[in-house]
Amino acid sequence: MRRNLSVRLLGLFLGVAVFSIAATAWIATQSTSDRLRNEVERTLESDTYVYQELLFYASSHDSWDDVAPVVRELAESVGNRVAVTTPDGEVLADSADYAGDAGEPLPGTPTADLDPLAPQQTMSLNVASSLSFVSTAGGGFALAGAAVPHLAPSSMEAAERTALADQATVCARAIAGDEEVMVSADGQITYNPPPPTPTPASTPEPAEPTAGEETFEPTTQVEILGCVPEELTAPTQATIDLAQTQTDLTAACLDDAGISYQRATDGYGMPSILPPPDDQEAQGEWSRCSVEAHQETMEPYLADPALLYIGSSDRFDAFSGGGWVRTALTGLVVLAAATGVTVLAGRRLTHPIRTLTEAAQRMAAGGRGARVRVTGRDEVARLGHAFNAMASAIEENERQRKAMVSDIAHELRTPLANVRGYLEAAEDGVVPLDPALVESLLEESSLLQRLIDDLQDLALADAGMLQLHREETDVAALAQQVTAAHQAGAAAAELTLTVDAPEPVVVDVDPTRLRQALGNLVANAVRYSGAGAHVRVRTVASGTDVVLTVTDDGPGIAAEHLDRLFDRFYRPDTSRARATGGSGLGLAITKHLVDAHGGSVEVDSTEGTGSTFTIRLPLHASVPAAASSLAEGHLR
Numbered sequence: 001m002r003r004n005l006s007v008r009l010l011g012l013f014l015g016v017a018v019f020s021i022a023a024t025a026w027i028a029t030q031s032t033s034d035r036l037r038n039e040v041e042r043t044l045e046s047d048t049y050v051y052q053e054l055l056f057y058a059s060s061h062d063s064w065d066d067v068a069p070v071v072r073e074l075a076e077s078v079g080n081r082v083a084v085t086t087p088d089g090e091v092l093a094d095s096a097d098y099a100g101d102a103g104e105p106l107p108g109t110p111t112a113d114l115d116p117l118a119p120q121q122t123m124s125l126n127v128a129s130s131l132s133f134v135s136t137a138g139g140g141f142a143l144a145g146a147a148v149p150h151l152a153p154s155s156m157e158a159a160e161r162t163a164l165a166d167q168a169t170v171c172a173r174a175i176a177g178d179e180e181v182m183v184s185a186d187g188q189i190t191y192n193p194p195p196p197t198p199t200p201a202s203t204p205e206p207a208e209p210t211a212g213e214e215t216f217e218p219t220t221q222v223e224i225l226g227c228v229p230e231e232l233t234a235p236t237q238a239t240i241d242l243a244q245t246q247t248d249l250t251a252a253c254l255d256d257a258g259i260s261y262q263r264a265t266d267g268y269g270m271p272s273i274l275p276p277p278d279d280q281e282a283q284g285e286w287s288r289c290s291v292e293a294h295q296e297t298m299e300p301y302l303a304d305p306a307l308l309y310i311g312s313s314d315r316f317d318a319f320s321g322g323g324w325v326r327t328a329l330t331g332l333v334v335l336a337a338a339t340g341v342t343v344l345a346g347r348r349l350t351h352p353i354r355t356l357t358e359a360a361q362r363m364a365a366g367g368r369g370a371r372v373r374v375t376g377r378d379e380v381a382r383l384g385h386a387f388n389a390m391a392s393a394i395e396e397n398e399r400q401r402k403a404m405v406s407d408i409a410h411e412l413r414t415p416l417a418n419v420r421g422y423l424e425a426a427e428d429g430v431v432p433l434d435p436a437l438v439e440s441l442l443e444e445s446s447l448l449q450r451l452i453d454d455l456q457d458l459a460l461a462d463a464g465m466l467q468l469h470r471e472e473t474d475v476a477a478l479a480q481q482v483t484a485a486h487q488a489g490a491a492a493a494e495l496t497l498t499v500d501a502p503e504p505v506v507v508d509v510d511p512t513r514l515r516q517a518l519g520n521l522v523a524n525a526v527r528y529s530g531a532g533a534h535v536r537v538r539t540v541a542s543g544t545d546v547v548l549t550v551t552d553d554g555p556g557i558a559a560e561h562l563d564r565l566f567d568r569f570y571r572p573d574t575s576r577a578r579a580t581g582g583s584g585l586g587l588a589i590t591k592h593l594v595d596a597h598g599g600s601v602e603v604d605s606t607e608g609t610g611s612t613f614t615i616r617l618p619l620h621a622s623v624p625a626a627a628s629s630l631a632e633g634h635l636r
Contacts, residue, residue: 012345059302062300083308083310084306085110111311113306114303116303157236162185168229249293370391374388400567419441422437422441475548477501486523499536501539516589522550528554530555535550536551551610570588597618
């Protein structure tokens with residue numbers, strides 16, 4: 001069974017939608033996978049490296065003016081975009097400007113905050129790194145928290161430190177026996193290769209060195225450290241002055257808070273303030289004052305806070321990079337598939353409509369036999385069945401119209417030919433114009449008049465203009481009147497006509513039209529029953545209906561004629577002999593009159609035993625009475 005049209009259309013649209021969604025999901029998945037793959041490749045180590053390098057730059061410079069080369073080198077080293085902006089979003093340096101991707105938006109969230117004064121930096125990778133110190137280009141340390149960094153020495157101090165470093169290098173090489181050992185101006189010793197880290201007694205002994213590899217015993221390392229004078233590891237005078245400034249600011253803050261404190265100086269002359277012992281509240285104030293003093297002291301030496309961005313925009317762009325090719329190809333595939341599915345499904349769906357159109361055009365051109373082949377049970381199939389039924393009805397109506405025209409011509413031709421023949425004969429003197437001839441001409445004229453009246457009644461019935469003038473009528477009395485009117489005809493036909501209407505039955509009907517309908521049935525029974533037959537008219541109330549029957553014991557009607565007995569001009573007597581009379585319109589008029597009353601008429605006949613015509617009318621009319629009525633027609 002074919003599904004109905006609505007289900008097929010819904011399935012078509014859902015199929016196209018699912019395919020489009022799948023294609024869109026594929027593009028999104030591919031692009032997202034590429035992005036995630038790139039994000040995974042951006043390891044924590046590389047991000048931390050970039051962060052620390054830029055934080056070191058901020059700790060050793062008082063601005064971000066010259067950070068662009070550093071940003072470019074970091075981007076090249078980690079293979080990812082690196083950008084530094086102000087907290088307001090102004091770009092200070094962006095590696096995309098040098099990679100040809102200028103103007104590409106930054107990610108929505110910064111990777112980290114670059115603030116050299118903050119005691120702890122938190123990256124967006126959910127890794128909190130507490131930096132204790134990092135090496136500086138000037139040979140000092142940039143300490144986090146409240147400690148001050150080691151500032152570069154003055155030119156005089158630098159010359160002295162260089163001389164002392166050279167002397168220490170000579171001493172260390174002599175002890176180590178290696179020309180690769182070197183002591184720097186900040187007291188750092190460089191080994192090549194580096195010495196092994198001493199291991200505890202519980203750990204296994206280190207592996208034997210390979211051939212050509214030099215190692216140093218711990219005793220030798222201690223002797224080498226003895227070559228480094230204390231002046232190289234001591235803070236510079238600038239560092240001591242900076243520490244003194246911070247100490248004074250801390251002391252002033254504590255004085256304002258009313259907290260007691262102690263000043264101290266280490267062996268190198270570095271001043272500091274010791275926190276009060278065993279006083280949690282005082283220690284909290286000391287921490288606050290120490291941090292504020294440190295920030296105020298270091299502010300002129302450090303760069304302003306900034307935001308670090310690593311990576312490209314996190315906004316999905318199907319047309320960025322090489323994605324536009326995949327997007328364009330996928331879009332073309334989706335369009336091609338949707339077009340193909342729509343064309344194929346459209347042709348399949350419109351094929352029966354085109355077939356119906358062609359059949360309708362053939363009918364319009366006169367081909368009343370046009371039909372369509374129908375399969376299935378959907379809406380289009382029902383439309384096909386309706387078209388075939390309409391075509392059959394039109395063809396049948398056309399056949400009936402042609403037959404009716406032929407029948408009317410035949411029925412009019414005979415009496416007109418008779419009238420004309422008699423008149424021409426009388427004019428020529430062949431037949432005398434006596435009373436007998438005049439009576440014959442009047443009979444033929446009456447036949448023509450009855451035929452015209454019958455056609456008028458049928459035309460009014462077809463147009464829906466057959467109006468009824470209803471009134472309370474005793475159908476038993478009406479049956480007796482009809483029977484009395486046909487007694488003369490029954491006597492001439494040598495048969496018996498009786499009525500069985502013992503009780504009055506009052507019905508709201510048009511008495512003239514009902515008399516006409518019942519009279520047609522009685523006239524037919526008298527005409528066709530034959531000599532010696534018995535025709536009985538009977539009325540009886542049955543439930544909510546009144547039943548009128550006309551029964552005869554004549555020759556009956558063959559079964560093949562019963563279905564068409566109420567059609568116009570249809571007569572079982574196909575010879576149309578004048579002896580039997582009638583125009584073939586009486587039963588058709590009877591059916592229209594009974595239908596107009598809301599009733600029904602039917603026939604039951606067995607060939608050789610007689611026929612029974614039954615009229616059923618409702619006791620109470622279901623439609624209002626008409627305002628006017630037509631003139632009473634002739635009885636047949």
